[in-house]
Amino acid sequence: MTETAQEQRVELEVGYAGKSIPRKEDARLVQGEGVFADDVKRHGMGYVHFVRSPYAHARIVSVDVSAAEALDGVYGTLTPDEVADLTDPFFELSTPPGSQIKDYALAVGRVRHIGEPVVAVVAESRERARDAADLVEVEYEPLEVLVDARRAQDGDAPVLHDDAGTNVVWSGTFDWGDVDGALKAADRVVRIKELHFDRFSSTPLECSAALVEHDRGTGQFTIHCNHQMPGVAAIWMGPALRVPLDKLRFVTQDIGGGFGNKITTHPQLTACCLLARKLKRPIQWTEWRTDQHTGNAHGNERWFQEIEVAVQNDGTMLGFKVKALDDCGAFPRYEPLGCIIWAQVTPGLYRWRNIRVEFTQVVTNKSPVAPNRGYSRMQQLWLTERICDIVAHELGLDAVAVRKKNYVRSDEMPYETPNGCVYDSGDYARCLDIALELIDYDGARARQAQKDGKLVGIGIGSTLDSGTNNFGQSTLLNPELQFSGNNEVATIKLDIFGEIVLTLGTVPQGQGHETVASQVAADILGVSPDQIHVRPGHDSYWNSHAGFSGTYASQFAVTGLEAVKGATEKLSLEIRRLAGAVLGGADPDAIVLEGGFAKRKDNPEAALPFMACGAIVNANNAVLPEDVRDVTLNCRYVYVPPFTLPDFERKFGNLTLTYATQIHACVVEIDPETGHVELVDYAAVDDCGVRIHPQIVEGQVHGATVHGIGAALHETFAYDEYGQLLTANFYDYHVPHALDLPEIKTGHIESPSPFSSLGTKGMGEGGGAAIHAICAAIQDALRTAGSRAVVADSHNPPERVWRMLTDPDETAALVEVSE
């Protein structure tokens, strides 16, 4: 496989792959001619408005929709009782009792977070639907609210789901190597009482939306939406709606950003399906920003407690143990997968061999979570980076030196982690050097020395972006689950007029798949990407797709492109067989594809235009020799990565195929009077192996970086003691604006993956490197100023930094070092 990969790369270098060609998507998007879910309209459609819970936790005493239904222009409503009657709860991935949680399209019996949909109202206009929603009378009996995950297991804590009888969704222990031995053998043990990874989300600018049609004759639902993983939506919705999967047709074209936040909209989509069927008309749903913030998808909030790190005096880190407590909000939905996904990057970039993680996930009265960009790995990587900096500071060592001493070395690649994951390739130390050079590390250290009122800090964030999941990892949570491996599909055909049409199983949200796929196919067929029509978006009727199709978890550059490559190579062979036969019986290997012709290598004059190939096979096949009558010029390829089932007992196995590296470095200036943190220099170095479209790769690096910057300094989903979300819109949930950011410098190296034939690695999630770098920089600034404060939270707004300055002991007390 590696040889062919080598050959392939040589071939690709002379072609379109590797060049930043103009994106196919751009022309329509810069003219406002993209088609986003909210742009889809149908005659006679009704607009749905969800009546949402004003309480974080309450019993639904009564629901009265009579006044709403009596209002002029109202088409009808959907109530919790109807939902409980017409649907089954969505399936749960966890083991009992967590799996006994019942999750419906609308709140049945109880509301469990503010913004939870309780009743749906449909009317002739958006405004009228809202008018009617205001007339729906829901009587609630408020219940005690659970906001702090650390209380979830207390005897006196309210239990959210009586069916489960506990707030614990999943818990288990992961024990690799010999942690206790390492802690005994170590020169020192660094103990950290508690760290908190804050709740935020990448908040795609386009909220969720759908237009759902129901064909009464066939029972067919057509769901025009922006769900980024329709295959999974279907698996949730089919059984709940009691219809076969093929009755659910998902159609998307342009999606205004997903970042994982558009994987768990199946409850609202299910409600729209029920309404379309009940009211016999198309149903249009627009989710507004406040709806999305209160009731759609947040990132996982996580507490790390009782951390113990075994270290030698020279900074060598032998291992660590930790209790991780994950807060998934009111319903698990995609969870508890977050309870294992982190294990793809268990030791971060470091050579720790002894690790014990006691992982527990609980529900709270907050918005449910979804796999937000960097899903679950980001939290684990933040832990490893925080440990690294805290250890360095406590031992009086240089954070750069400690990293270089403990990084997995390039000559150790491929490297097997303590839990059996295989880091395919990379050179972390070299990436770090490039990052430090980009921010002029020595110059920054010099500026730090001369105190000019501001406190200067330098921070590093080193992370991995693990791509192409082995879904077998789900069996480490629940051995009953029948998921493993991964797959992706592409089809390509050469049509009657020589048109080449490529369809993908993926569901892009801005990653430029049309363009990148066309580059790979063009190189194989010897044409220009312009001559390859890649169908925009995804239609589960017309796009061939597999169980794991979709755009998520940094995998397109491997799964998506391998499928494209496989299908296109099949087509290439068919064209060459056909041409060989037509051009005097030449062997396919004697035919070369060039400029839209299939030519005999020995006689370039003997050439068959693609148009002729398409015409013969599709419209003139009687002239074909028998031995090529099987040629259809319509080829499908399913890429299946080489995974095996992980070992449940040892919780051991390879969970992902490729690992892209991100090393970020930044310089901050802190205003000591206000605690305001200013980002004055920033560099992001990325290594995702071979880059098919460098400009798109760099764009992904910019985007992931800024999501991290926002989370570190500006963005938080904060709740009060009553479970009221305090940052329910962009007025209080401050995402970075153009003025909030410095120039983001980028650098890269290419360490081709030996496990993908193109040498590519999935990328784009960035592992939250910016959060780690900024936390490290803030702590560095404080320490240089003589404070013992420890950055113990991933989110550091001005007041928190000011408190660290005024009361350093509060956080310093979290850390102790014993000989």
Added chain:
Amino acid sequence: MLLAELDYARPGSIEEAVTLLAGREDARALAGGQSLVNVMKTRVATPELVVDLNGIAPLRGIASDGGVLEIGAMTTYSAIVDSAEVAGARPILAEVARTIADVQVRNRGTIGGNVCSNDPTNHFPPLLAALEAELTIQGAGGERTVGTEEFFEGVYMTAVQPGEVLTKVRIPAKGDARDGWASVTLGKDGTGIVNVAATVKDGTARIAIGCVAATPVVVTASADETAVKDAVRAAGLDPPADVHASAEYRRHLAEVLAARAVRDAA
């Protein structure tokens, strides 16, 4: 995002506007709409009649007679930023207006709307309080002019009564006074956590602090850092706490920013 039903009127004169506003209960004047429309989207505000002041030419414009700068209530932030009169008479108004929200909002938002909504995070209430501006209100009964202490009554509440409109704001020209501004916001030019405006004349600083109470808190002190901080401390602020800042932190910022605003004025 979806407004409740309402009636809409676009009068061409102040008199017409006043009549319309007086004629209906729950009539609301619509200025730039950059705050009101957003509150209406939540249906927390549901005026039955919206009286759009954008058609009333006399409410726009900036004039300076040397001694006093007169700004029409419907003058946009952008117009203030670009105004030669403002630059000449009281440049701080333009410097602060330039940091309000963003270009689109500055193109629509007006100084009148800003002070009449009197959201604690707004820029103009503390600034006008520091500059001792006078505000002219017109109703059926005619015109009256009030100072800022009288004008700002509470959160979202001002001396402008039902059936009245704010017509203009008069600000004394700079003369030998020096003005300053300091704030801590969510990101650059974001929502204010605490805003402070100061004007210094003959060694005395008049300081107005925003977002620490229902209305701007004005303190005066001799223009040196210790005196200013002492004066702010003496004001015994009891600021609101929210997700962005505790009362304690706002109290601290009030002192720090007051000192900075005075320094900025120097």
Added chain:
Amino acid sequence: MKVDGTKEFDAPAQLVWDVLNDPSKMAKLLPGVESFEIQDDRHWKAAVKIPLGMGGLKLNFNFEKIEERPIEYAKLSSKGQGVGAIVAMETEFNLKPDGERTSMTWSADVRIAGPIGSMGQRVFQPIVNQQVGNVLNALEAQVAEAKGGAGGAEEGIHPGSPEAYSSEPEGPTHSA
């Protein structure tokens, strides 16, 4: 959100108590009352419009006196529902007789839910403080009136025209 404070009255405790426990007088204490209906001596309803410059926030309130120890202590629970907002309030007060004067210590726990609840607490706290101040001023006026004191008892509480409230309430908040 919890607010509390103390207030002195130049009137005997019994009189203050009577004012505080007379629902019809209660109607005059509340801001922006548009209608008031007494069900029994422990339960009453009111339609109020909380004054907000952007337009009043309309709420239908249900009141219940959940505890009382004449003439020193009473506890009142109320819940208001309206579009975009639910307000739940628990108020308590203690009266300490001091000859012909009375000192009242009071506390209120106000919860605001619904869409408005997520819109900047920084505005609620001053609003609540200000309304509490208005209620206390009105109470003082009512007590004065009951005592047969100076007129103008209605000063500063014109139901329905909240803008007429005193701009500097003698409330727990310091405002300019």
Added chain:
Amino acid sequence: MSEHTIAVTVNGERYERAVEARKLLVHFIRDDLDLTGTHVGCDTGNCGACTVLLNGVAVKSCMLLAPQADGAEVTTVEGLTLLAADGELNPLQKAFSEHHALQCGYCTPGMLISATYLLSHTPQPSEEEIRRAIQGNICRCTGYVNIVKAVQAVSEGQSL
């Protein structure tokens, strides 16, 4: 309640429609005129995805009532190509594509309008001026890096 018949010229074409007074301009443009290039990304006037030119001035169409646009000239993203002589993509649109200033493309229409407005009064903006001009337009994909580059490229090359 009150319904108004309004006449708005959008991208050079005159539309006359009856609208409810409460309808937001952005919904009039998207739902009534079917010009779906103008987007909605928030409900508080922060994101700028709904930015249009109203009589040549950049405004957020989610904070105007449709009747307020009566008699006005509105330019939406669909009108930008008209600004280029040949009806092709205009230089700004080309620059956005060349510099990869868009990923999902959802903020792009508002971004293009804000940049168009900037260049209409400041043909040679500094980076600071460009960042100030798009401060009211949120992009969640690009970190603004390439958007700034694209606008710079246009201001350095041919103006609109």
